[in-house]
Structure formats: structure tokens, C-alpha cells
Amino acid sequence: MAALPSSARVVIIGGGAVGASSLYHLALAGWTDCVLLEKNELTAGSTWHAAGNVPTFSSSWSIMNMQRYSASLYRGLGEAVGYPMNYNVTGSVRLGHTAERLLEFKRVVGMGRSQGMALDILSPEEIRSRYPFAETHDLTGALYDPYDGDIDPAQLTQALAKGARDLGAHVERFCPVTAARWTGAEWVLTTPKGEIRAEYVVNAGGYYAAQVGRMFGRRVPMMVMSHQYMLFDTIPELDAWTREVGHKLPLLRDVDSSYYLRQEKMGFNLGPYENPCRAHWATPDDPMPDDFSFQLFPDDLERLEFQITDAMARVPLLAQASLQKVINGPIPYTPDGNPLIGPMPGVPNAFEATVFTFGICQAGGAGKVLAEWVTEGATEWDMWSCDPRRFTGWEDHDYCVKKGMEVYGHEYAIHFPHHVWSAGRMKRLSAVHDRTAALGAQFGPYNGWERALWYAEPGDDTSEAAQRTWARGGPWARAVKAECEAVRDACGILDLPGFSRFVVKGPQVADWLARQITGKVPGVGRLGLAYFADEKGRIVTEMSVARLAEDELLLITAATAQEHDKAWLLRHLEDGLALADESDRWSTQIVTGPKARDVLGAVCDGDLSRPWLTWQHARIAGAEVLLMRVSFAGELGWEVHSRVADTPAVWDAIWAVGQGQGLRPFGMFALNALRIEKGYRAWKGDLSTDYTVLQGGLERFVDWGKPEFRGRAALLAERQAGVTKRFVTLAIEAGDTDPPYMSTIWHEGRAVGEVTSAAWGHRVGVCLGLGMLRADLAVAGTAVEVEVFGERRAAQVLADAPVWDAKNERLRG
Incomplete structure (x- = not known):
């Protein structure tokens, strides 16, 4: 046996399906000088006891991409690497009990078809043609996925490892990493078999990821759940049917009852996601063992009584089977249930591909994504849904446990657009949280910061159940309309804690910033929007830039972008420059509307005649504030930036004066509608690496006269070749539901684009959608259709100007 190499370009820690896939995809990319270290045998963690289901279904565009890739890879993997595999592509039937569930299915079918998958909706009558043993009398329909199935997790992992070895990569088993140190140029990892030096490291530790992360100074946001599934013995009737038709039953998922039922040989595999559920290794009294390889928890079937009984009623054949075995093993969860794939926050030359709840169906795509991060510094698909930097460090252990249990207990729940999950809340509060709460604010978290979504009045239904609707007209509808009208006719105030703020000096x-952004750097006293592109010209991020002095810049970005954007800036920071993260020191209110000048003029000493896109220091209630003449709502307005300690006094002063001017608080739902009327883009919705700066309609923010900026060559080539997609605003006859993210745009029976955000415009009286459309159709007046939950609704491309205040006269007033 070959000795442990003394060095490698990349070392992967963890030998489950994801670690093996990462090694395989690095080798496919030509990076063969890579080593995988596994503390035990390959598959010793979650992989060995995984059920091995391989769905493509997801309500997330990026995760659907990842799972679709996995399913496609697995179909040809055995032949590609010369390793026999049991991969049963059986298809699946996903049952729906309600009209709301069927709408979710229709949305996912639309997404799947946009990605080239022939998903379909079945009526209750059609379900039995696919699954003859199911009771269907109480169902509204089902989603049929012909690509679903199951695979042997151990064989999958071994096949990926063999493929990697054959390409020149190295796998070292029984070789735990016990320490790691950074020399300034490379990582040195200590193992019982000696040290190994690596240019890059990857944490693929699964439910050991937190232990691995600590060696790198990283606190991984995760917890561990116990998940059980049951194996039932042979059922003669199922055996006879299978032999007659020549294939297995499709995998059945009863998502409203929260379980899957899969044919396992001639019996069944029943896997529930129960609520209440159980966390493991979550308290000091229940510490995680140093090694839990190939081990299980004791059976705990009492909490599964509902799912077992329900499954037997749904498929009576199951009641004939005898229980053969119970698998109760650990699976890791992040606070939002999505894995961690990408740069390890704050750690040089380190990446994560870990905390996979559905590691088997995602392993193939995860390996592809991880390899792209390491070898290219960017991914083909925008993978923000899985980027480790979406968590910014405030997520303590208690939060991770509560959110992980919530996600597990609602694993199959519908994610409604206005629903806010209740666990782990009130972790980060604005300095004026008590004021907004007293006014009726209904809150939602943004990077943990509680922001008002809408303001309820006595008698409004503020229950969590009322949020579970696809319809626009939930209990917030009256409030959002009134809030938008107040901003249009008088003045509104929106409390915005949590903006990410970076001061760069030197x-x-x-000149440095000019090389980082596509456009111009504002002069002293001015501010503007800046777009950062990657080498391919794709949109990395958007920041507001205020020029504080000749040698000092203030960069403001989204709350959730804090770690992402900080990492980008630090990665490209040059000698002589210093960056300070001042995010926690400041808070913000938006004061906007035609009477905003009257309101602020009565409480501050600033010069409110200064034009749009300027900033100034001023004082309100004795406190120094930064006034920025800009409004994401698209009306006359200012952002009032105050130090956190001063914010209550600033709010109180503005509120007291504003009562005579019709001042009204407004929330994020109203802001979303207002910004869409102006065509303002939202980060990681309308703005993402799925699109280039030119596709995003941002050419006015490109200074072609600059000799150098990142992405310039790619954007020049794209401009010369012709842009294939263009940003558009659509007027949509959407009925009472707004099109969800990535709703397909159709023209003459062809998919030609997608809606990236949509809302009812209360100032213009129409449903508006922002999106990307095939370039030749991006002409005002073009008639298209937008697929809204399975129905194609008439839509029209609007002129390339804001729908509201097209000449920005109100904004500049």
C-alpha cells in the first residue's frame, strides 16, 4: 500500500458520498494531485445508513439544478468508471392533499421543465395507473417525476472513489486529521500517518463537520438529528405484481403526512419525517462521541405512530408486511436545511462541502459545484442557497438546534412566499424594535435582524396559519396597499437594521475601487450604485458607494451579504488599503414620500436642497447622522444612518414631527412592491451570477472608457457577439397570485425566459414582474405568457424605463 503523500494540491477531509464526489470532480477537472482523508472506512458516517433516494424535486432553482445533475451523472457513472452499481430509476409519485399543495407541484413542474425535465401532474384517477396499491379518494393530485429512484449509497461512494483513483487522485482510509495549521502559504494537516501539506483543504466531514471546522477556527452552523426508517419483509402480492409488470413501484411520497414509502426488494422502506422529532448531541449532557462510525441510535418508534398508521391506510398492502429492521442514524442539519458548499468563511484556501441532509441525491451535483469553487473560484450556477457565507456568525448553538429541529419536523412543508417560520426568532433586534412592535409590526428575519414586514391593525389575523397561502390577498394585503399609498401621497418610515457596511481607506x-467595479467611482460628497463582476462578466454583487473623502469610501450592501461581500473585498484588497466592518455600529431608517423633506426639515439641521445621490452629515435630536439622498422606494427620500445608541432618539424625533404630515410606518412587503415599480433589482434574486451585467440591464453602470475593470474583456466580447438575454419589466395578468421566483416566460409555445421577482404595483394598479427574456423579444409591446402555478397568463413587455415616475421627477424633487 502506498504511503500517505507528503503534499497535495487539495486535501478533502471526509470519505462519504460528498467527499468522494468532490475528489472525483476535482480529478475530472484535471486536478489529480488531490487526496481524500477518511478517519475510518469510506461511507462510515451518514452515507452508510442513508436510504439512498435520488429525487430531483426541489422548490429551489439551484438545488434542483444540483439534484438534476446528480441523477444524470448516476445513470452513467457505473459504466464510466467500471464499477457495478444498483441504481433503480423507478420514478416517483408525490401525493397532494390540498389545493395549495397542488399549486406547489405545478410551480415545481414549471421549474423542472425549464431545466429540461419532463415532470408532470397526475389527477387522483391517474395516480392509480402509476401506483395501483394507493388509496386516492382524499387526494387533489400528485407530481410525477420519472427521474426519481434509489441507489446503493456504498456502491455510489465506491464508484466515485474508483473514478477518482483511476484519474490519479489518492484515497487514504483510517487516517483522521487531528490538527491543522496555516503557514501563510499552505495548510499542514497532522494525521497518525504523518503530516500532509495542502494548498487547499475541504471540510467534507458530514456530521463531524463541526469538529473538523474547529481545527480551522471555524464554528460550523449545524446540529444533528436522528432519522429513522423501517424495512419491511417480502409481501407476496407485491412480489407477484412486480414479476408480472417487470419493474418496481415508483417511490411514493405522502408529503402532507410527511413520509416516503419505497419498494425495497419485494417489501417496503418507510421513512417518516416526524414532528415532534429528536436532536442528538445537542446539550452538554449528550456530547458527540469522538467516533460514531458505522453506529446507530436505539430504535424509537413511538414518535412515528402517526406516519406508520397513515402509511398503512394509504397503502393497505403495507399492513400485511412484518417489520424486519429499523435504521435510526444521525443526519446533520444547517439552520435552513441546505448544505454548506463553497468558501469557508474567514479561512484562507479552505472550502466546505458538508452538512448534507440529502447527501446521496445531492452528492453528484455538490462535487461538481465544489470542484468549480476550488479550480475556478466561481460556479456555473448561482449557488447562494448553499453558500456557507449566507450565515454570518451570530447563529449560536441554541439557534442551530431549534432551526434544525424545525426544518426536520417540516421537511416536506410548503414554503409559502409570505410565511415566516417561528423557531429561533428575536435573536437580533433593532434599537427601535419596541417602537415598531407597538405600532403593529409583523416581523421577519433578515440575516437574523427582525424587520417589519407589514403593520397590522387590531382585528387583523396575524396567526402563522394565515400566512400559509399563495394568494396575494392575505391578511397583510390591506396594510401593504395603505403603506404604499402613504409613501406615494405623504411619507413613510421604514426601520432597516442590519445593513452591511464597510469603510475602505488608503x-x-x-483607483482601486474603479478596477473592482464596472462603473464610475463617485466624487467626494456623492454616492452611487456599484456593480462587481467576475471574470466572466457575471453579477457578483451590488453595493452603494459613498465617497467620504479622497482616500475614504463607505460601501453599503445587503444584510445577508455581509460575509460574502466582505470576502470579495478582502480577496481583492491591495497593499496600503484597510477595510473595517462597521455593520454592527449603525442602523438605518428610510424616510420617503413627497412630504419627506417637510418631515426631516423640521428635525434636522442638514441642507435638504442637496440633489439626489448626495450625502451629508447632519444632526437629529442632538445625534450625528448620515443623510443619504436616495430611496429604494422610488420617491423623494433619504436614508437616515445613525449610530445604534442614537437610533431611538432619532426615530422618536422623526415620528413626533411626522404625525402632522401623514407619516406612516411601512414594511418590507411594501418596499418590495415599491422597488419593483421602479425596476430596482434585489440581490440574489434579480442580481446573481446566473446573469451577466449586460443581461441584467446594467450597461448604464458600465464605464467602457476605463482601461481596466474585472470582467471587462468578457463583457466587451458579449457586447460584440450580442446579448442573448435582456432584463425586462412585464405587466402580467396574474390573477390573485404573484408569479413566484423563476416562473417561466413563454412565447409561441417556447420557454424564452424567467421572472426573477414580481409583485402587485399599488401605485400603478397592475402586477409587475422583473425578469430575463430572450433578447430579440425584449422590445416594448411584445406579448408573452408567464406560467403562474401551471397556468400561462398573458403578459406584455413594458418600455425600458421605470413604470412609476419614468423620468425620476418625483425622486429628484
Whole structure:
């Protein structure tokens, strides 16, 4: 046996399906000088006891991409690497009990078809043609996925490992990493078999990821759940049917009852996601063992009584079977249930591909994504849904446990657009949280910061159940309309805690920023929007830039972008420049509407005649504030930036004066509608690496006269070749539901684009959608259709100007 190599370009820690896939995809990319270290045998963690289901279904565009890739890879993997595999592509029937569930299915079918998958909706009558043993009398329909199935997790992992070895990569088993140190140029990992040096490291530790992360100074946001599934013995009737038709039953998922039922040989595999559920290794009294390889928890079937009984009623054949075995093993969860794939926050040359709840169906795509991160520094698909930097460090252990249990207990729940999950809340509160709460604010978290979504009045239904609707007209509808009208006719105030703020100082800092962004750097006293592109010209992020001095810049970005954007800035920071993260020191209110000048003029000493896109220091209630003449709502307005300690006094002063001017608080739902009327883009919705700067309609923010900026060559080539997609605003006859993210745009029977955000415009009286459309159709007046939950609704491309205040006269007033 070959000795442990003394060095490698990449070392992967963890030998489950994801670690093996990462090694395989690195080798496919030509990076064969890579080593995988596994503390035990390959598959010793969650992989060995995984059920091995391989769905493509997801309500997330990026995760659907990842799972679709996995399913496609697995179909040809055995032949590609010369390793026999049991992969049963049986298809699946996903049952729906309600009209709301069927709408979710229709949405996912639309997404799947946009990605080239022939998903379909079955009527209750059609379900039995696919699954003859199911009771269907109480169902509204089902989603049929012909690509679903199951695979042997151990064989999958071994096949990926063999493929990697054959390409020149190295797998070292029984070789735990016990320490790691950064020399300034490389990582040195200590193992019982000696040290190994690596240019890059990858944490693929699964439910050991937190232990691995600590060696790198990283606190991984995760917890561990116990998940049980049951194996039932042979059923003669199922055996006879299978032999007669020549294939297995499709996998059945009863998502409203929260379980899957899969044919296992001539019996069944029943896997529930129960609520209440159980966390493991979550308290000091229940510490995680150093090694839990190939081990299980004791059976705990009492909490599964409902799912077992329900499954037997749904498929009476199951009641004939005898229980053969119970598998109760650990699976890791992040606070939102999505894995961690990408750069390890704050750690040089380190990546994560870990905390997979559905590691088997995602392993193939995860390996592809991880390899792209390492070898190219970017991914083909925008993978923000899985980026480790979406968590910014405030997520303590208690939060991770509560959210992980909530996600597990609602694993199959519908994710309604206005529903806010209740666990782990009130972790980060604005300095004026008590004021907004007293006014009726209904809150939602943004990077943990509680922001008002809408303001309820006595008698409004503020229950969580009322949020579970696809319809626009939930209990917030009246409030959102009134809030938008107040901003249009008088003045609104929106409390916005949690903006990410970075001050960059140093000689020639403006020249440095000019090389980082596509457009111009504002002069002293001015501010503007800046777009950061990658080498391919794709949209990385958007920041507001205020020029504080010749050698000092203030960069403001989204709350959730804090770690992402900080990492980008630090990665490209040059000698002589210093970056300070001041996010926690400041808070913000938006004061906007035609009477905003009257309101602020009565409480501050600033010069409110200064034009749009300027900033100034001023004082309100004795406190120094930064006034920025800009409004994401698209009306006359200012952002009032105050130090956290001063914010209550600033709010109180504005509120007291505003009562005579019709001042009204408004929330994020109203802001979303207002910004869409102006065509303002939202980060990781309308703005993502799925699109280039030119596709995003941002050419006015490109300074072609600059000799150098990142992405310039790619954007020049794209401009010369012709842009294939263009950003558009659509007027949509959407009925009472707004099109969800990535709703397909159709023209003459062909999919030609997608809606990236949509809302009812209360100032213009129409449903508006922002999106990407095939370039030749991006002409005002073009008639298209938008697929809204399975129905194609008439839509029209609007002129390339804001729908509201097209000339920005109100904004500049």
C-alpha cells in the first residue's frame, strides 16, 4: 500500500458520498494531485445508513439544478468508471392533499421543465395507473417525476472513489486529521500517518463537520438529528405484481403526512419525517462521541405512530408486511436545511462541502459545484442557497438546534412566499424594535435582524396559519396597499437594521475601487450604485458607494451579504488599503414620500436642497447622522444612518414631527412592491451570477472608457457577439397570485425566459414582474405568457424605463 503523500494540491477531509464526489470532480477537472482523508472506512458516517433516494424535486432553482445533475451523472457513472452499481430509476409519485399543495407541484413542474425535465401532474384517477396499491379518494393530485429512484449509497461512494483513483487522485482510509495549521502559504494537516501539506483543504466531514471546522477556527452552523426508517419483509402480492409488470413501484411520497414509502426488494422502506422529532448531541449532557462510525441510535418508534398508521391506510398492502429492521442514524442539519458548499468563511484556501441532509441525491451535483469553487473560484450556477457565507456568525448553538429541529419536523412543508417560520426568532433586534412592535409590526428575519414586514391593525389575523397561502390577498394585503399609498401621497418610515457596511481607506482607494467595479467611482460628497463582476462578466454583487473623502469610501450592501461581500473585498484588497466592518455600529431608517423633506426639515439641521445621490452629515435630536439622498422606494427620500445608541432618539424625533404630515410606518412587503415599480433589482434574486451585467440591464453602470475593470474583456466580447438575454419589466395578468421566483416566460409555445421577482404595483394598479427574456423579444409591446402555478397568463413587455415616475421627477424633487 502506498504511503500517505507528503503534499497535495487539495486535501478533502471526509470519505462519504460528498467527499468522494468532490475528489472525483476535482480529478475530472484535471486536478489529480488531490487526496481524500477518511478517519475510518469510506461511507462510515451518514452515507452508510442513508436510504439512498435520488429525487430531483426541489422548490429551489439551484438545488434542483444540483439534484438534476446528480441523477444524470448516476445513470452513467457505473459504466464510466467500471464499477457495478444498483441504481433503480423507478420514478416517483408525490401525493397532494390540498389545493395549495397542488399549486406547489405545478410551480415545481414549471421549474423542472425549464431545466429540461419532463415532470408532470397526475389527477387522483391517474395516480392509480402509476401506483395501483394507493388509496386516492382524499387526494387533489400528485407530481410525477420519472427521474426519481434509489441507489446503493456504498456502491455510489465506491464508484466515485474508483473514478477518482483511476484519474490519479489518492484515497487514504483510517487516517483522521487531528490538527491543522496555516503557514501563510499552505495548510499542514497532522494525521497518525504523518503530516500532509495542502494548498487547499475541504471540510467534507458530514456530521463531524463541526469538529473538523474547529481545527480551522471555524464554528460550523449545524446540529444533528436522528432519522429513522423501517424495512419491511417480502409481501407476496407485491412480489407477484412486480414479476408480472417487470419493474418496481415508483417511490411514493405522502408529503402532507410527511413520509416516503419505497419498494425495497419485494417489501417496503418507510421513512417518516416526524414532528415532534429528536436532536442528538445537542446539550452538554449528550456530547458527540469522538467516533460514531458505522453506529446507530436505539430504535424509537413511538414518535412515528402517526406516519406508520397513515402509511398503512394509504397503502393497505403495507399492513400485511412484518417489520424486519429499523435504521435510526444521525443526519446533520444547517439552520435552513441546505448544505454548506463553497468558501469557508474567514479561512484562507479552505472550502466546505458538508452538512448534507440529502447527501446521496445531492452528492453528484455538490462535487461538481465544489470542484468549480476550488479550480475556478466561481460556479456555473448561482449557488447562494448553499453558500456557507449566507450565515454570518451570530447563529449560536441554541439557534442551530431549534432551526434544525424545525426544518426536520417540516421537511416536506410548503414554503409559502409570505410565511415566516417561528423557531429561533428575536435573536437580533433593532434599537427601535419596541417602537415598531407597538405600532403593529409583523416581523421577519433578515440575516437574523427582525424587520417589519407589514403593520397590522387590531382585528387583523396575524396567526402563522394565515400566512400559509399563495394568494396575494392575505391578511397583510390591506396594510401593504395603505403603506404604499402613504409613501406615494405623504411619507413613510421604514426601520432597516442590519445593513452591511464597510469603510475602505488608503491612498488611491478610488483607483482601486474603479478596477473592482464596472462603473464610475463617485466624487467626494456623492454616492452611487456599484456593480462587481467576475471574470466572466457575471453579477457578483451590488453595493452603494459613498465617497467620504479622497482616500475614504463607505460601501453599503445587503444584510445577508455581509460575509460574502466582505470576502470579495478582502480577496481583492491591495497593499496600503484597510477595510473595517462597521455593520454592527449603525442602523438605518428610510424616510420617503413627497412630504419627506417637510418631515426631516423640521428635525434636522442638514441642507435638504442637496440633489439626489448626495450625502451629508447632519444632526437629529442632538445625534450625528448620515443623510443619504436616495430611496429604494422610488420617491423623494433619504436614508437616515445613525449610530445604534442614537437610533431611538432619532426615530422618536422623526415620528413626533411626522404625525402632522401623514407619516406612516411601512414594511418590507411594501418596499418590495415599491422597488419593483421602479425596476430596482434585489440581490440574489434579480442580481446573481446566473446573469451577466449586460443581461441584467446594467450597461448604464458600465464605464467602457476605463482601461481596466474585472470582467471587462468578457463583457466587451458579449457586447460584440450580442446579448442573448435582456432584463425586462412585464405587466402580467396574474390573477390573485404573484408569479413566484423563476416562473417561466413563454412565447409561441417556447420557454424564452424567467421572472426573477414580481409583485402587485399599488401605485400603478397592475402586477409587475422583473425578469430575463430572450433578447430579440425584449422590445416594448411584445406579448408573452408567464406560467403562474401551471397556468400561462398573458403578459406584455413594458418600455425600458421605470413604470412609476419614468423620468425620476418625483425622486429628484
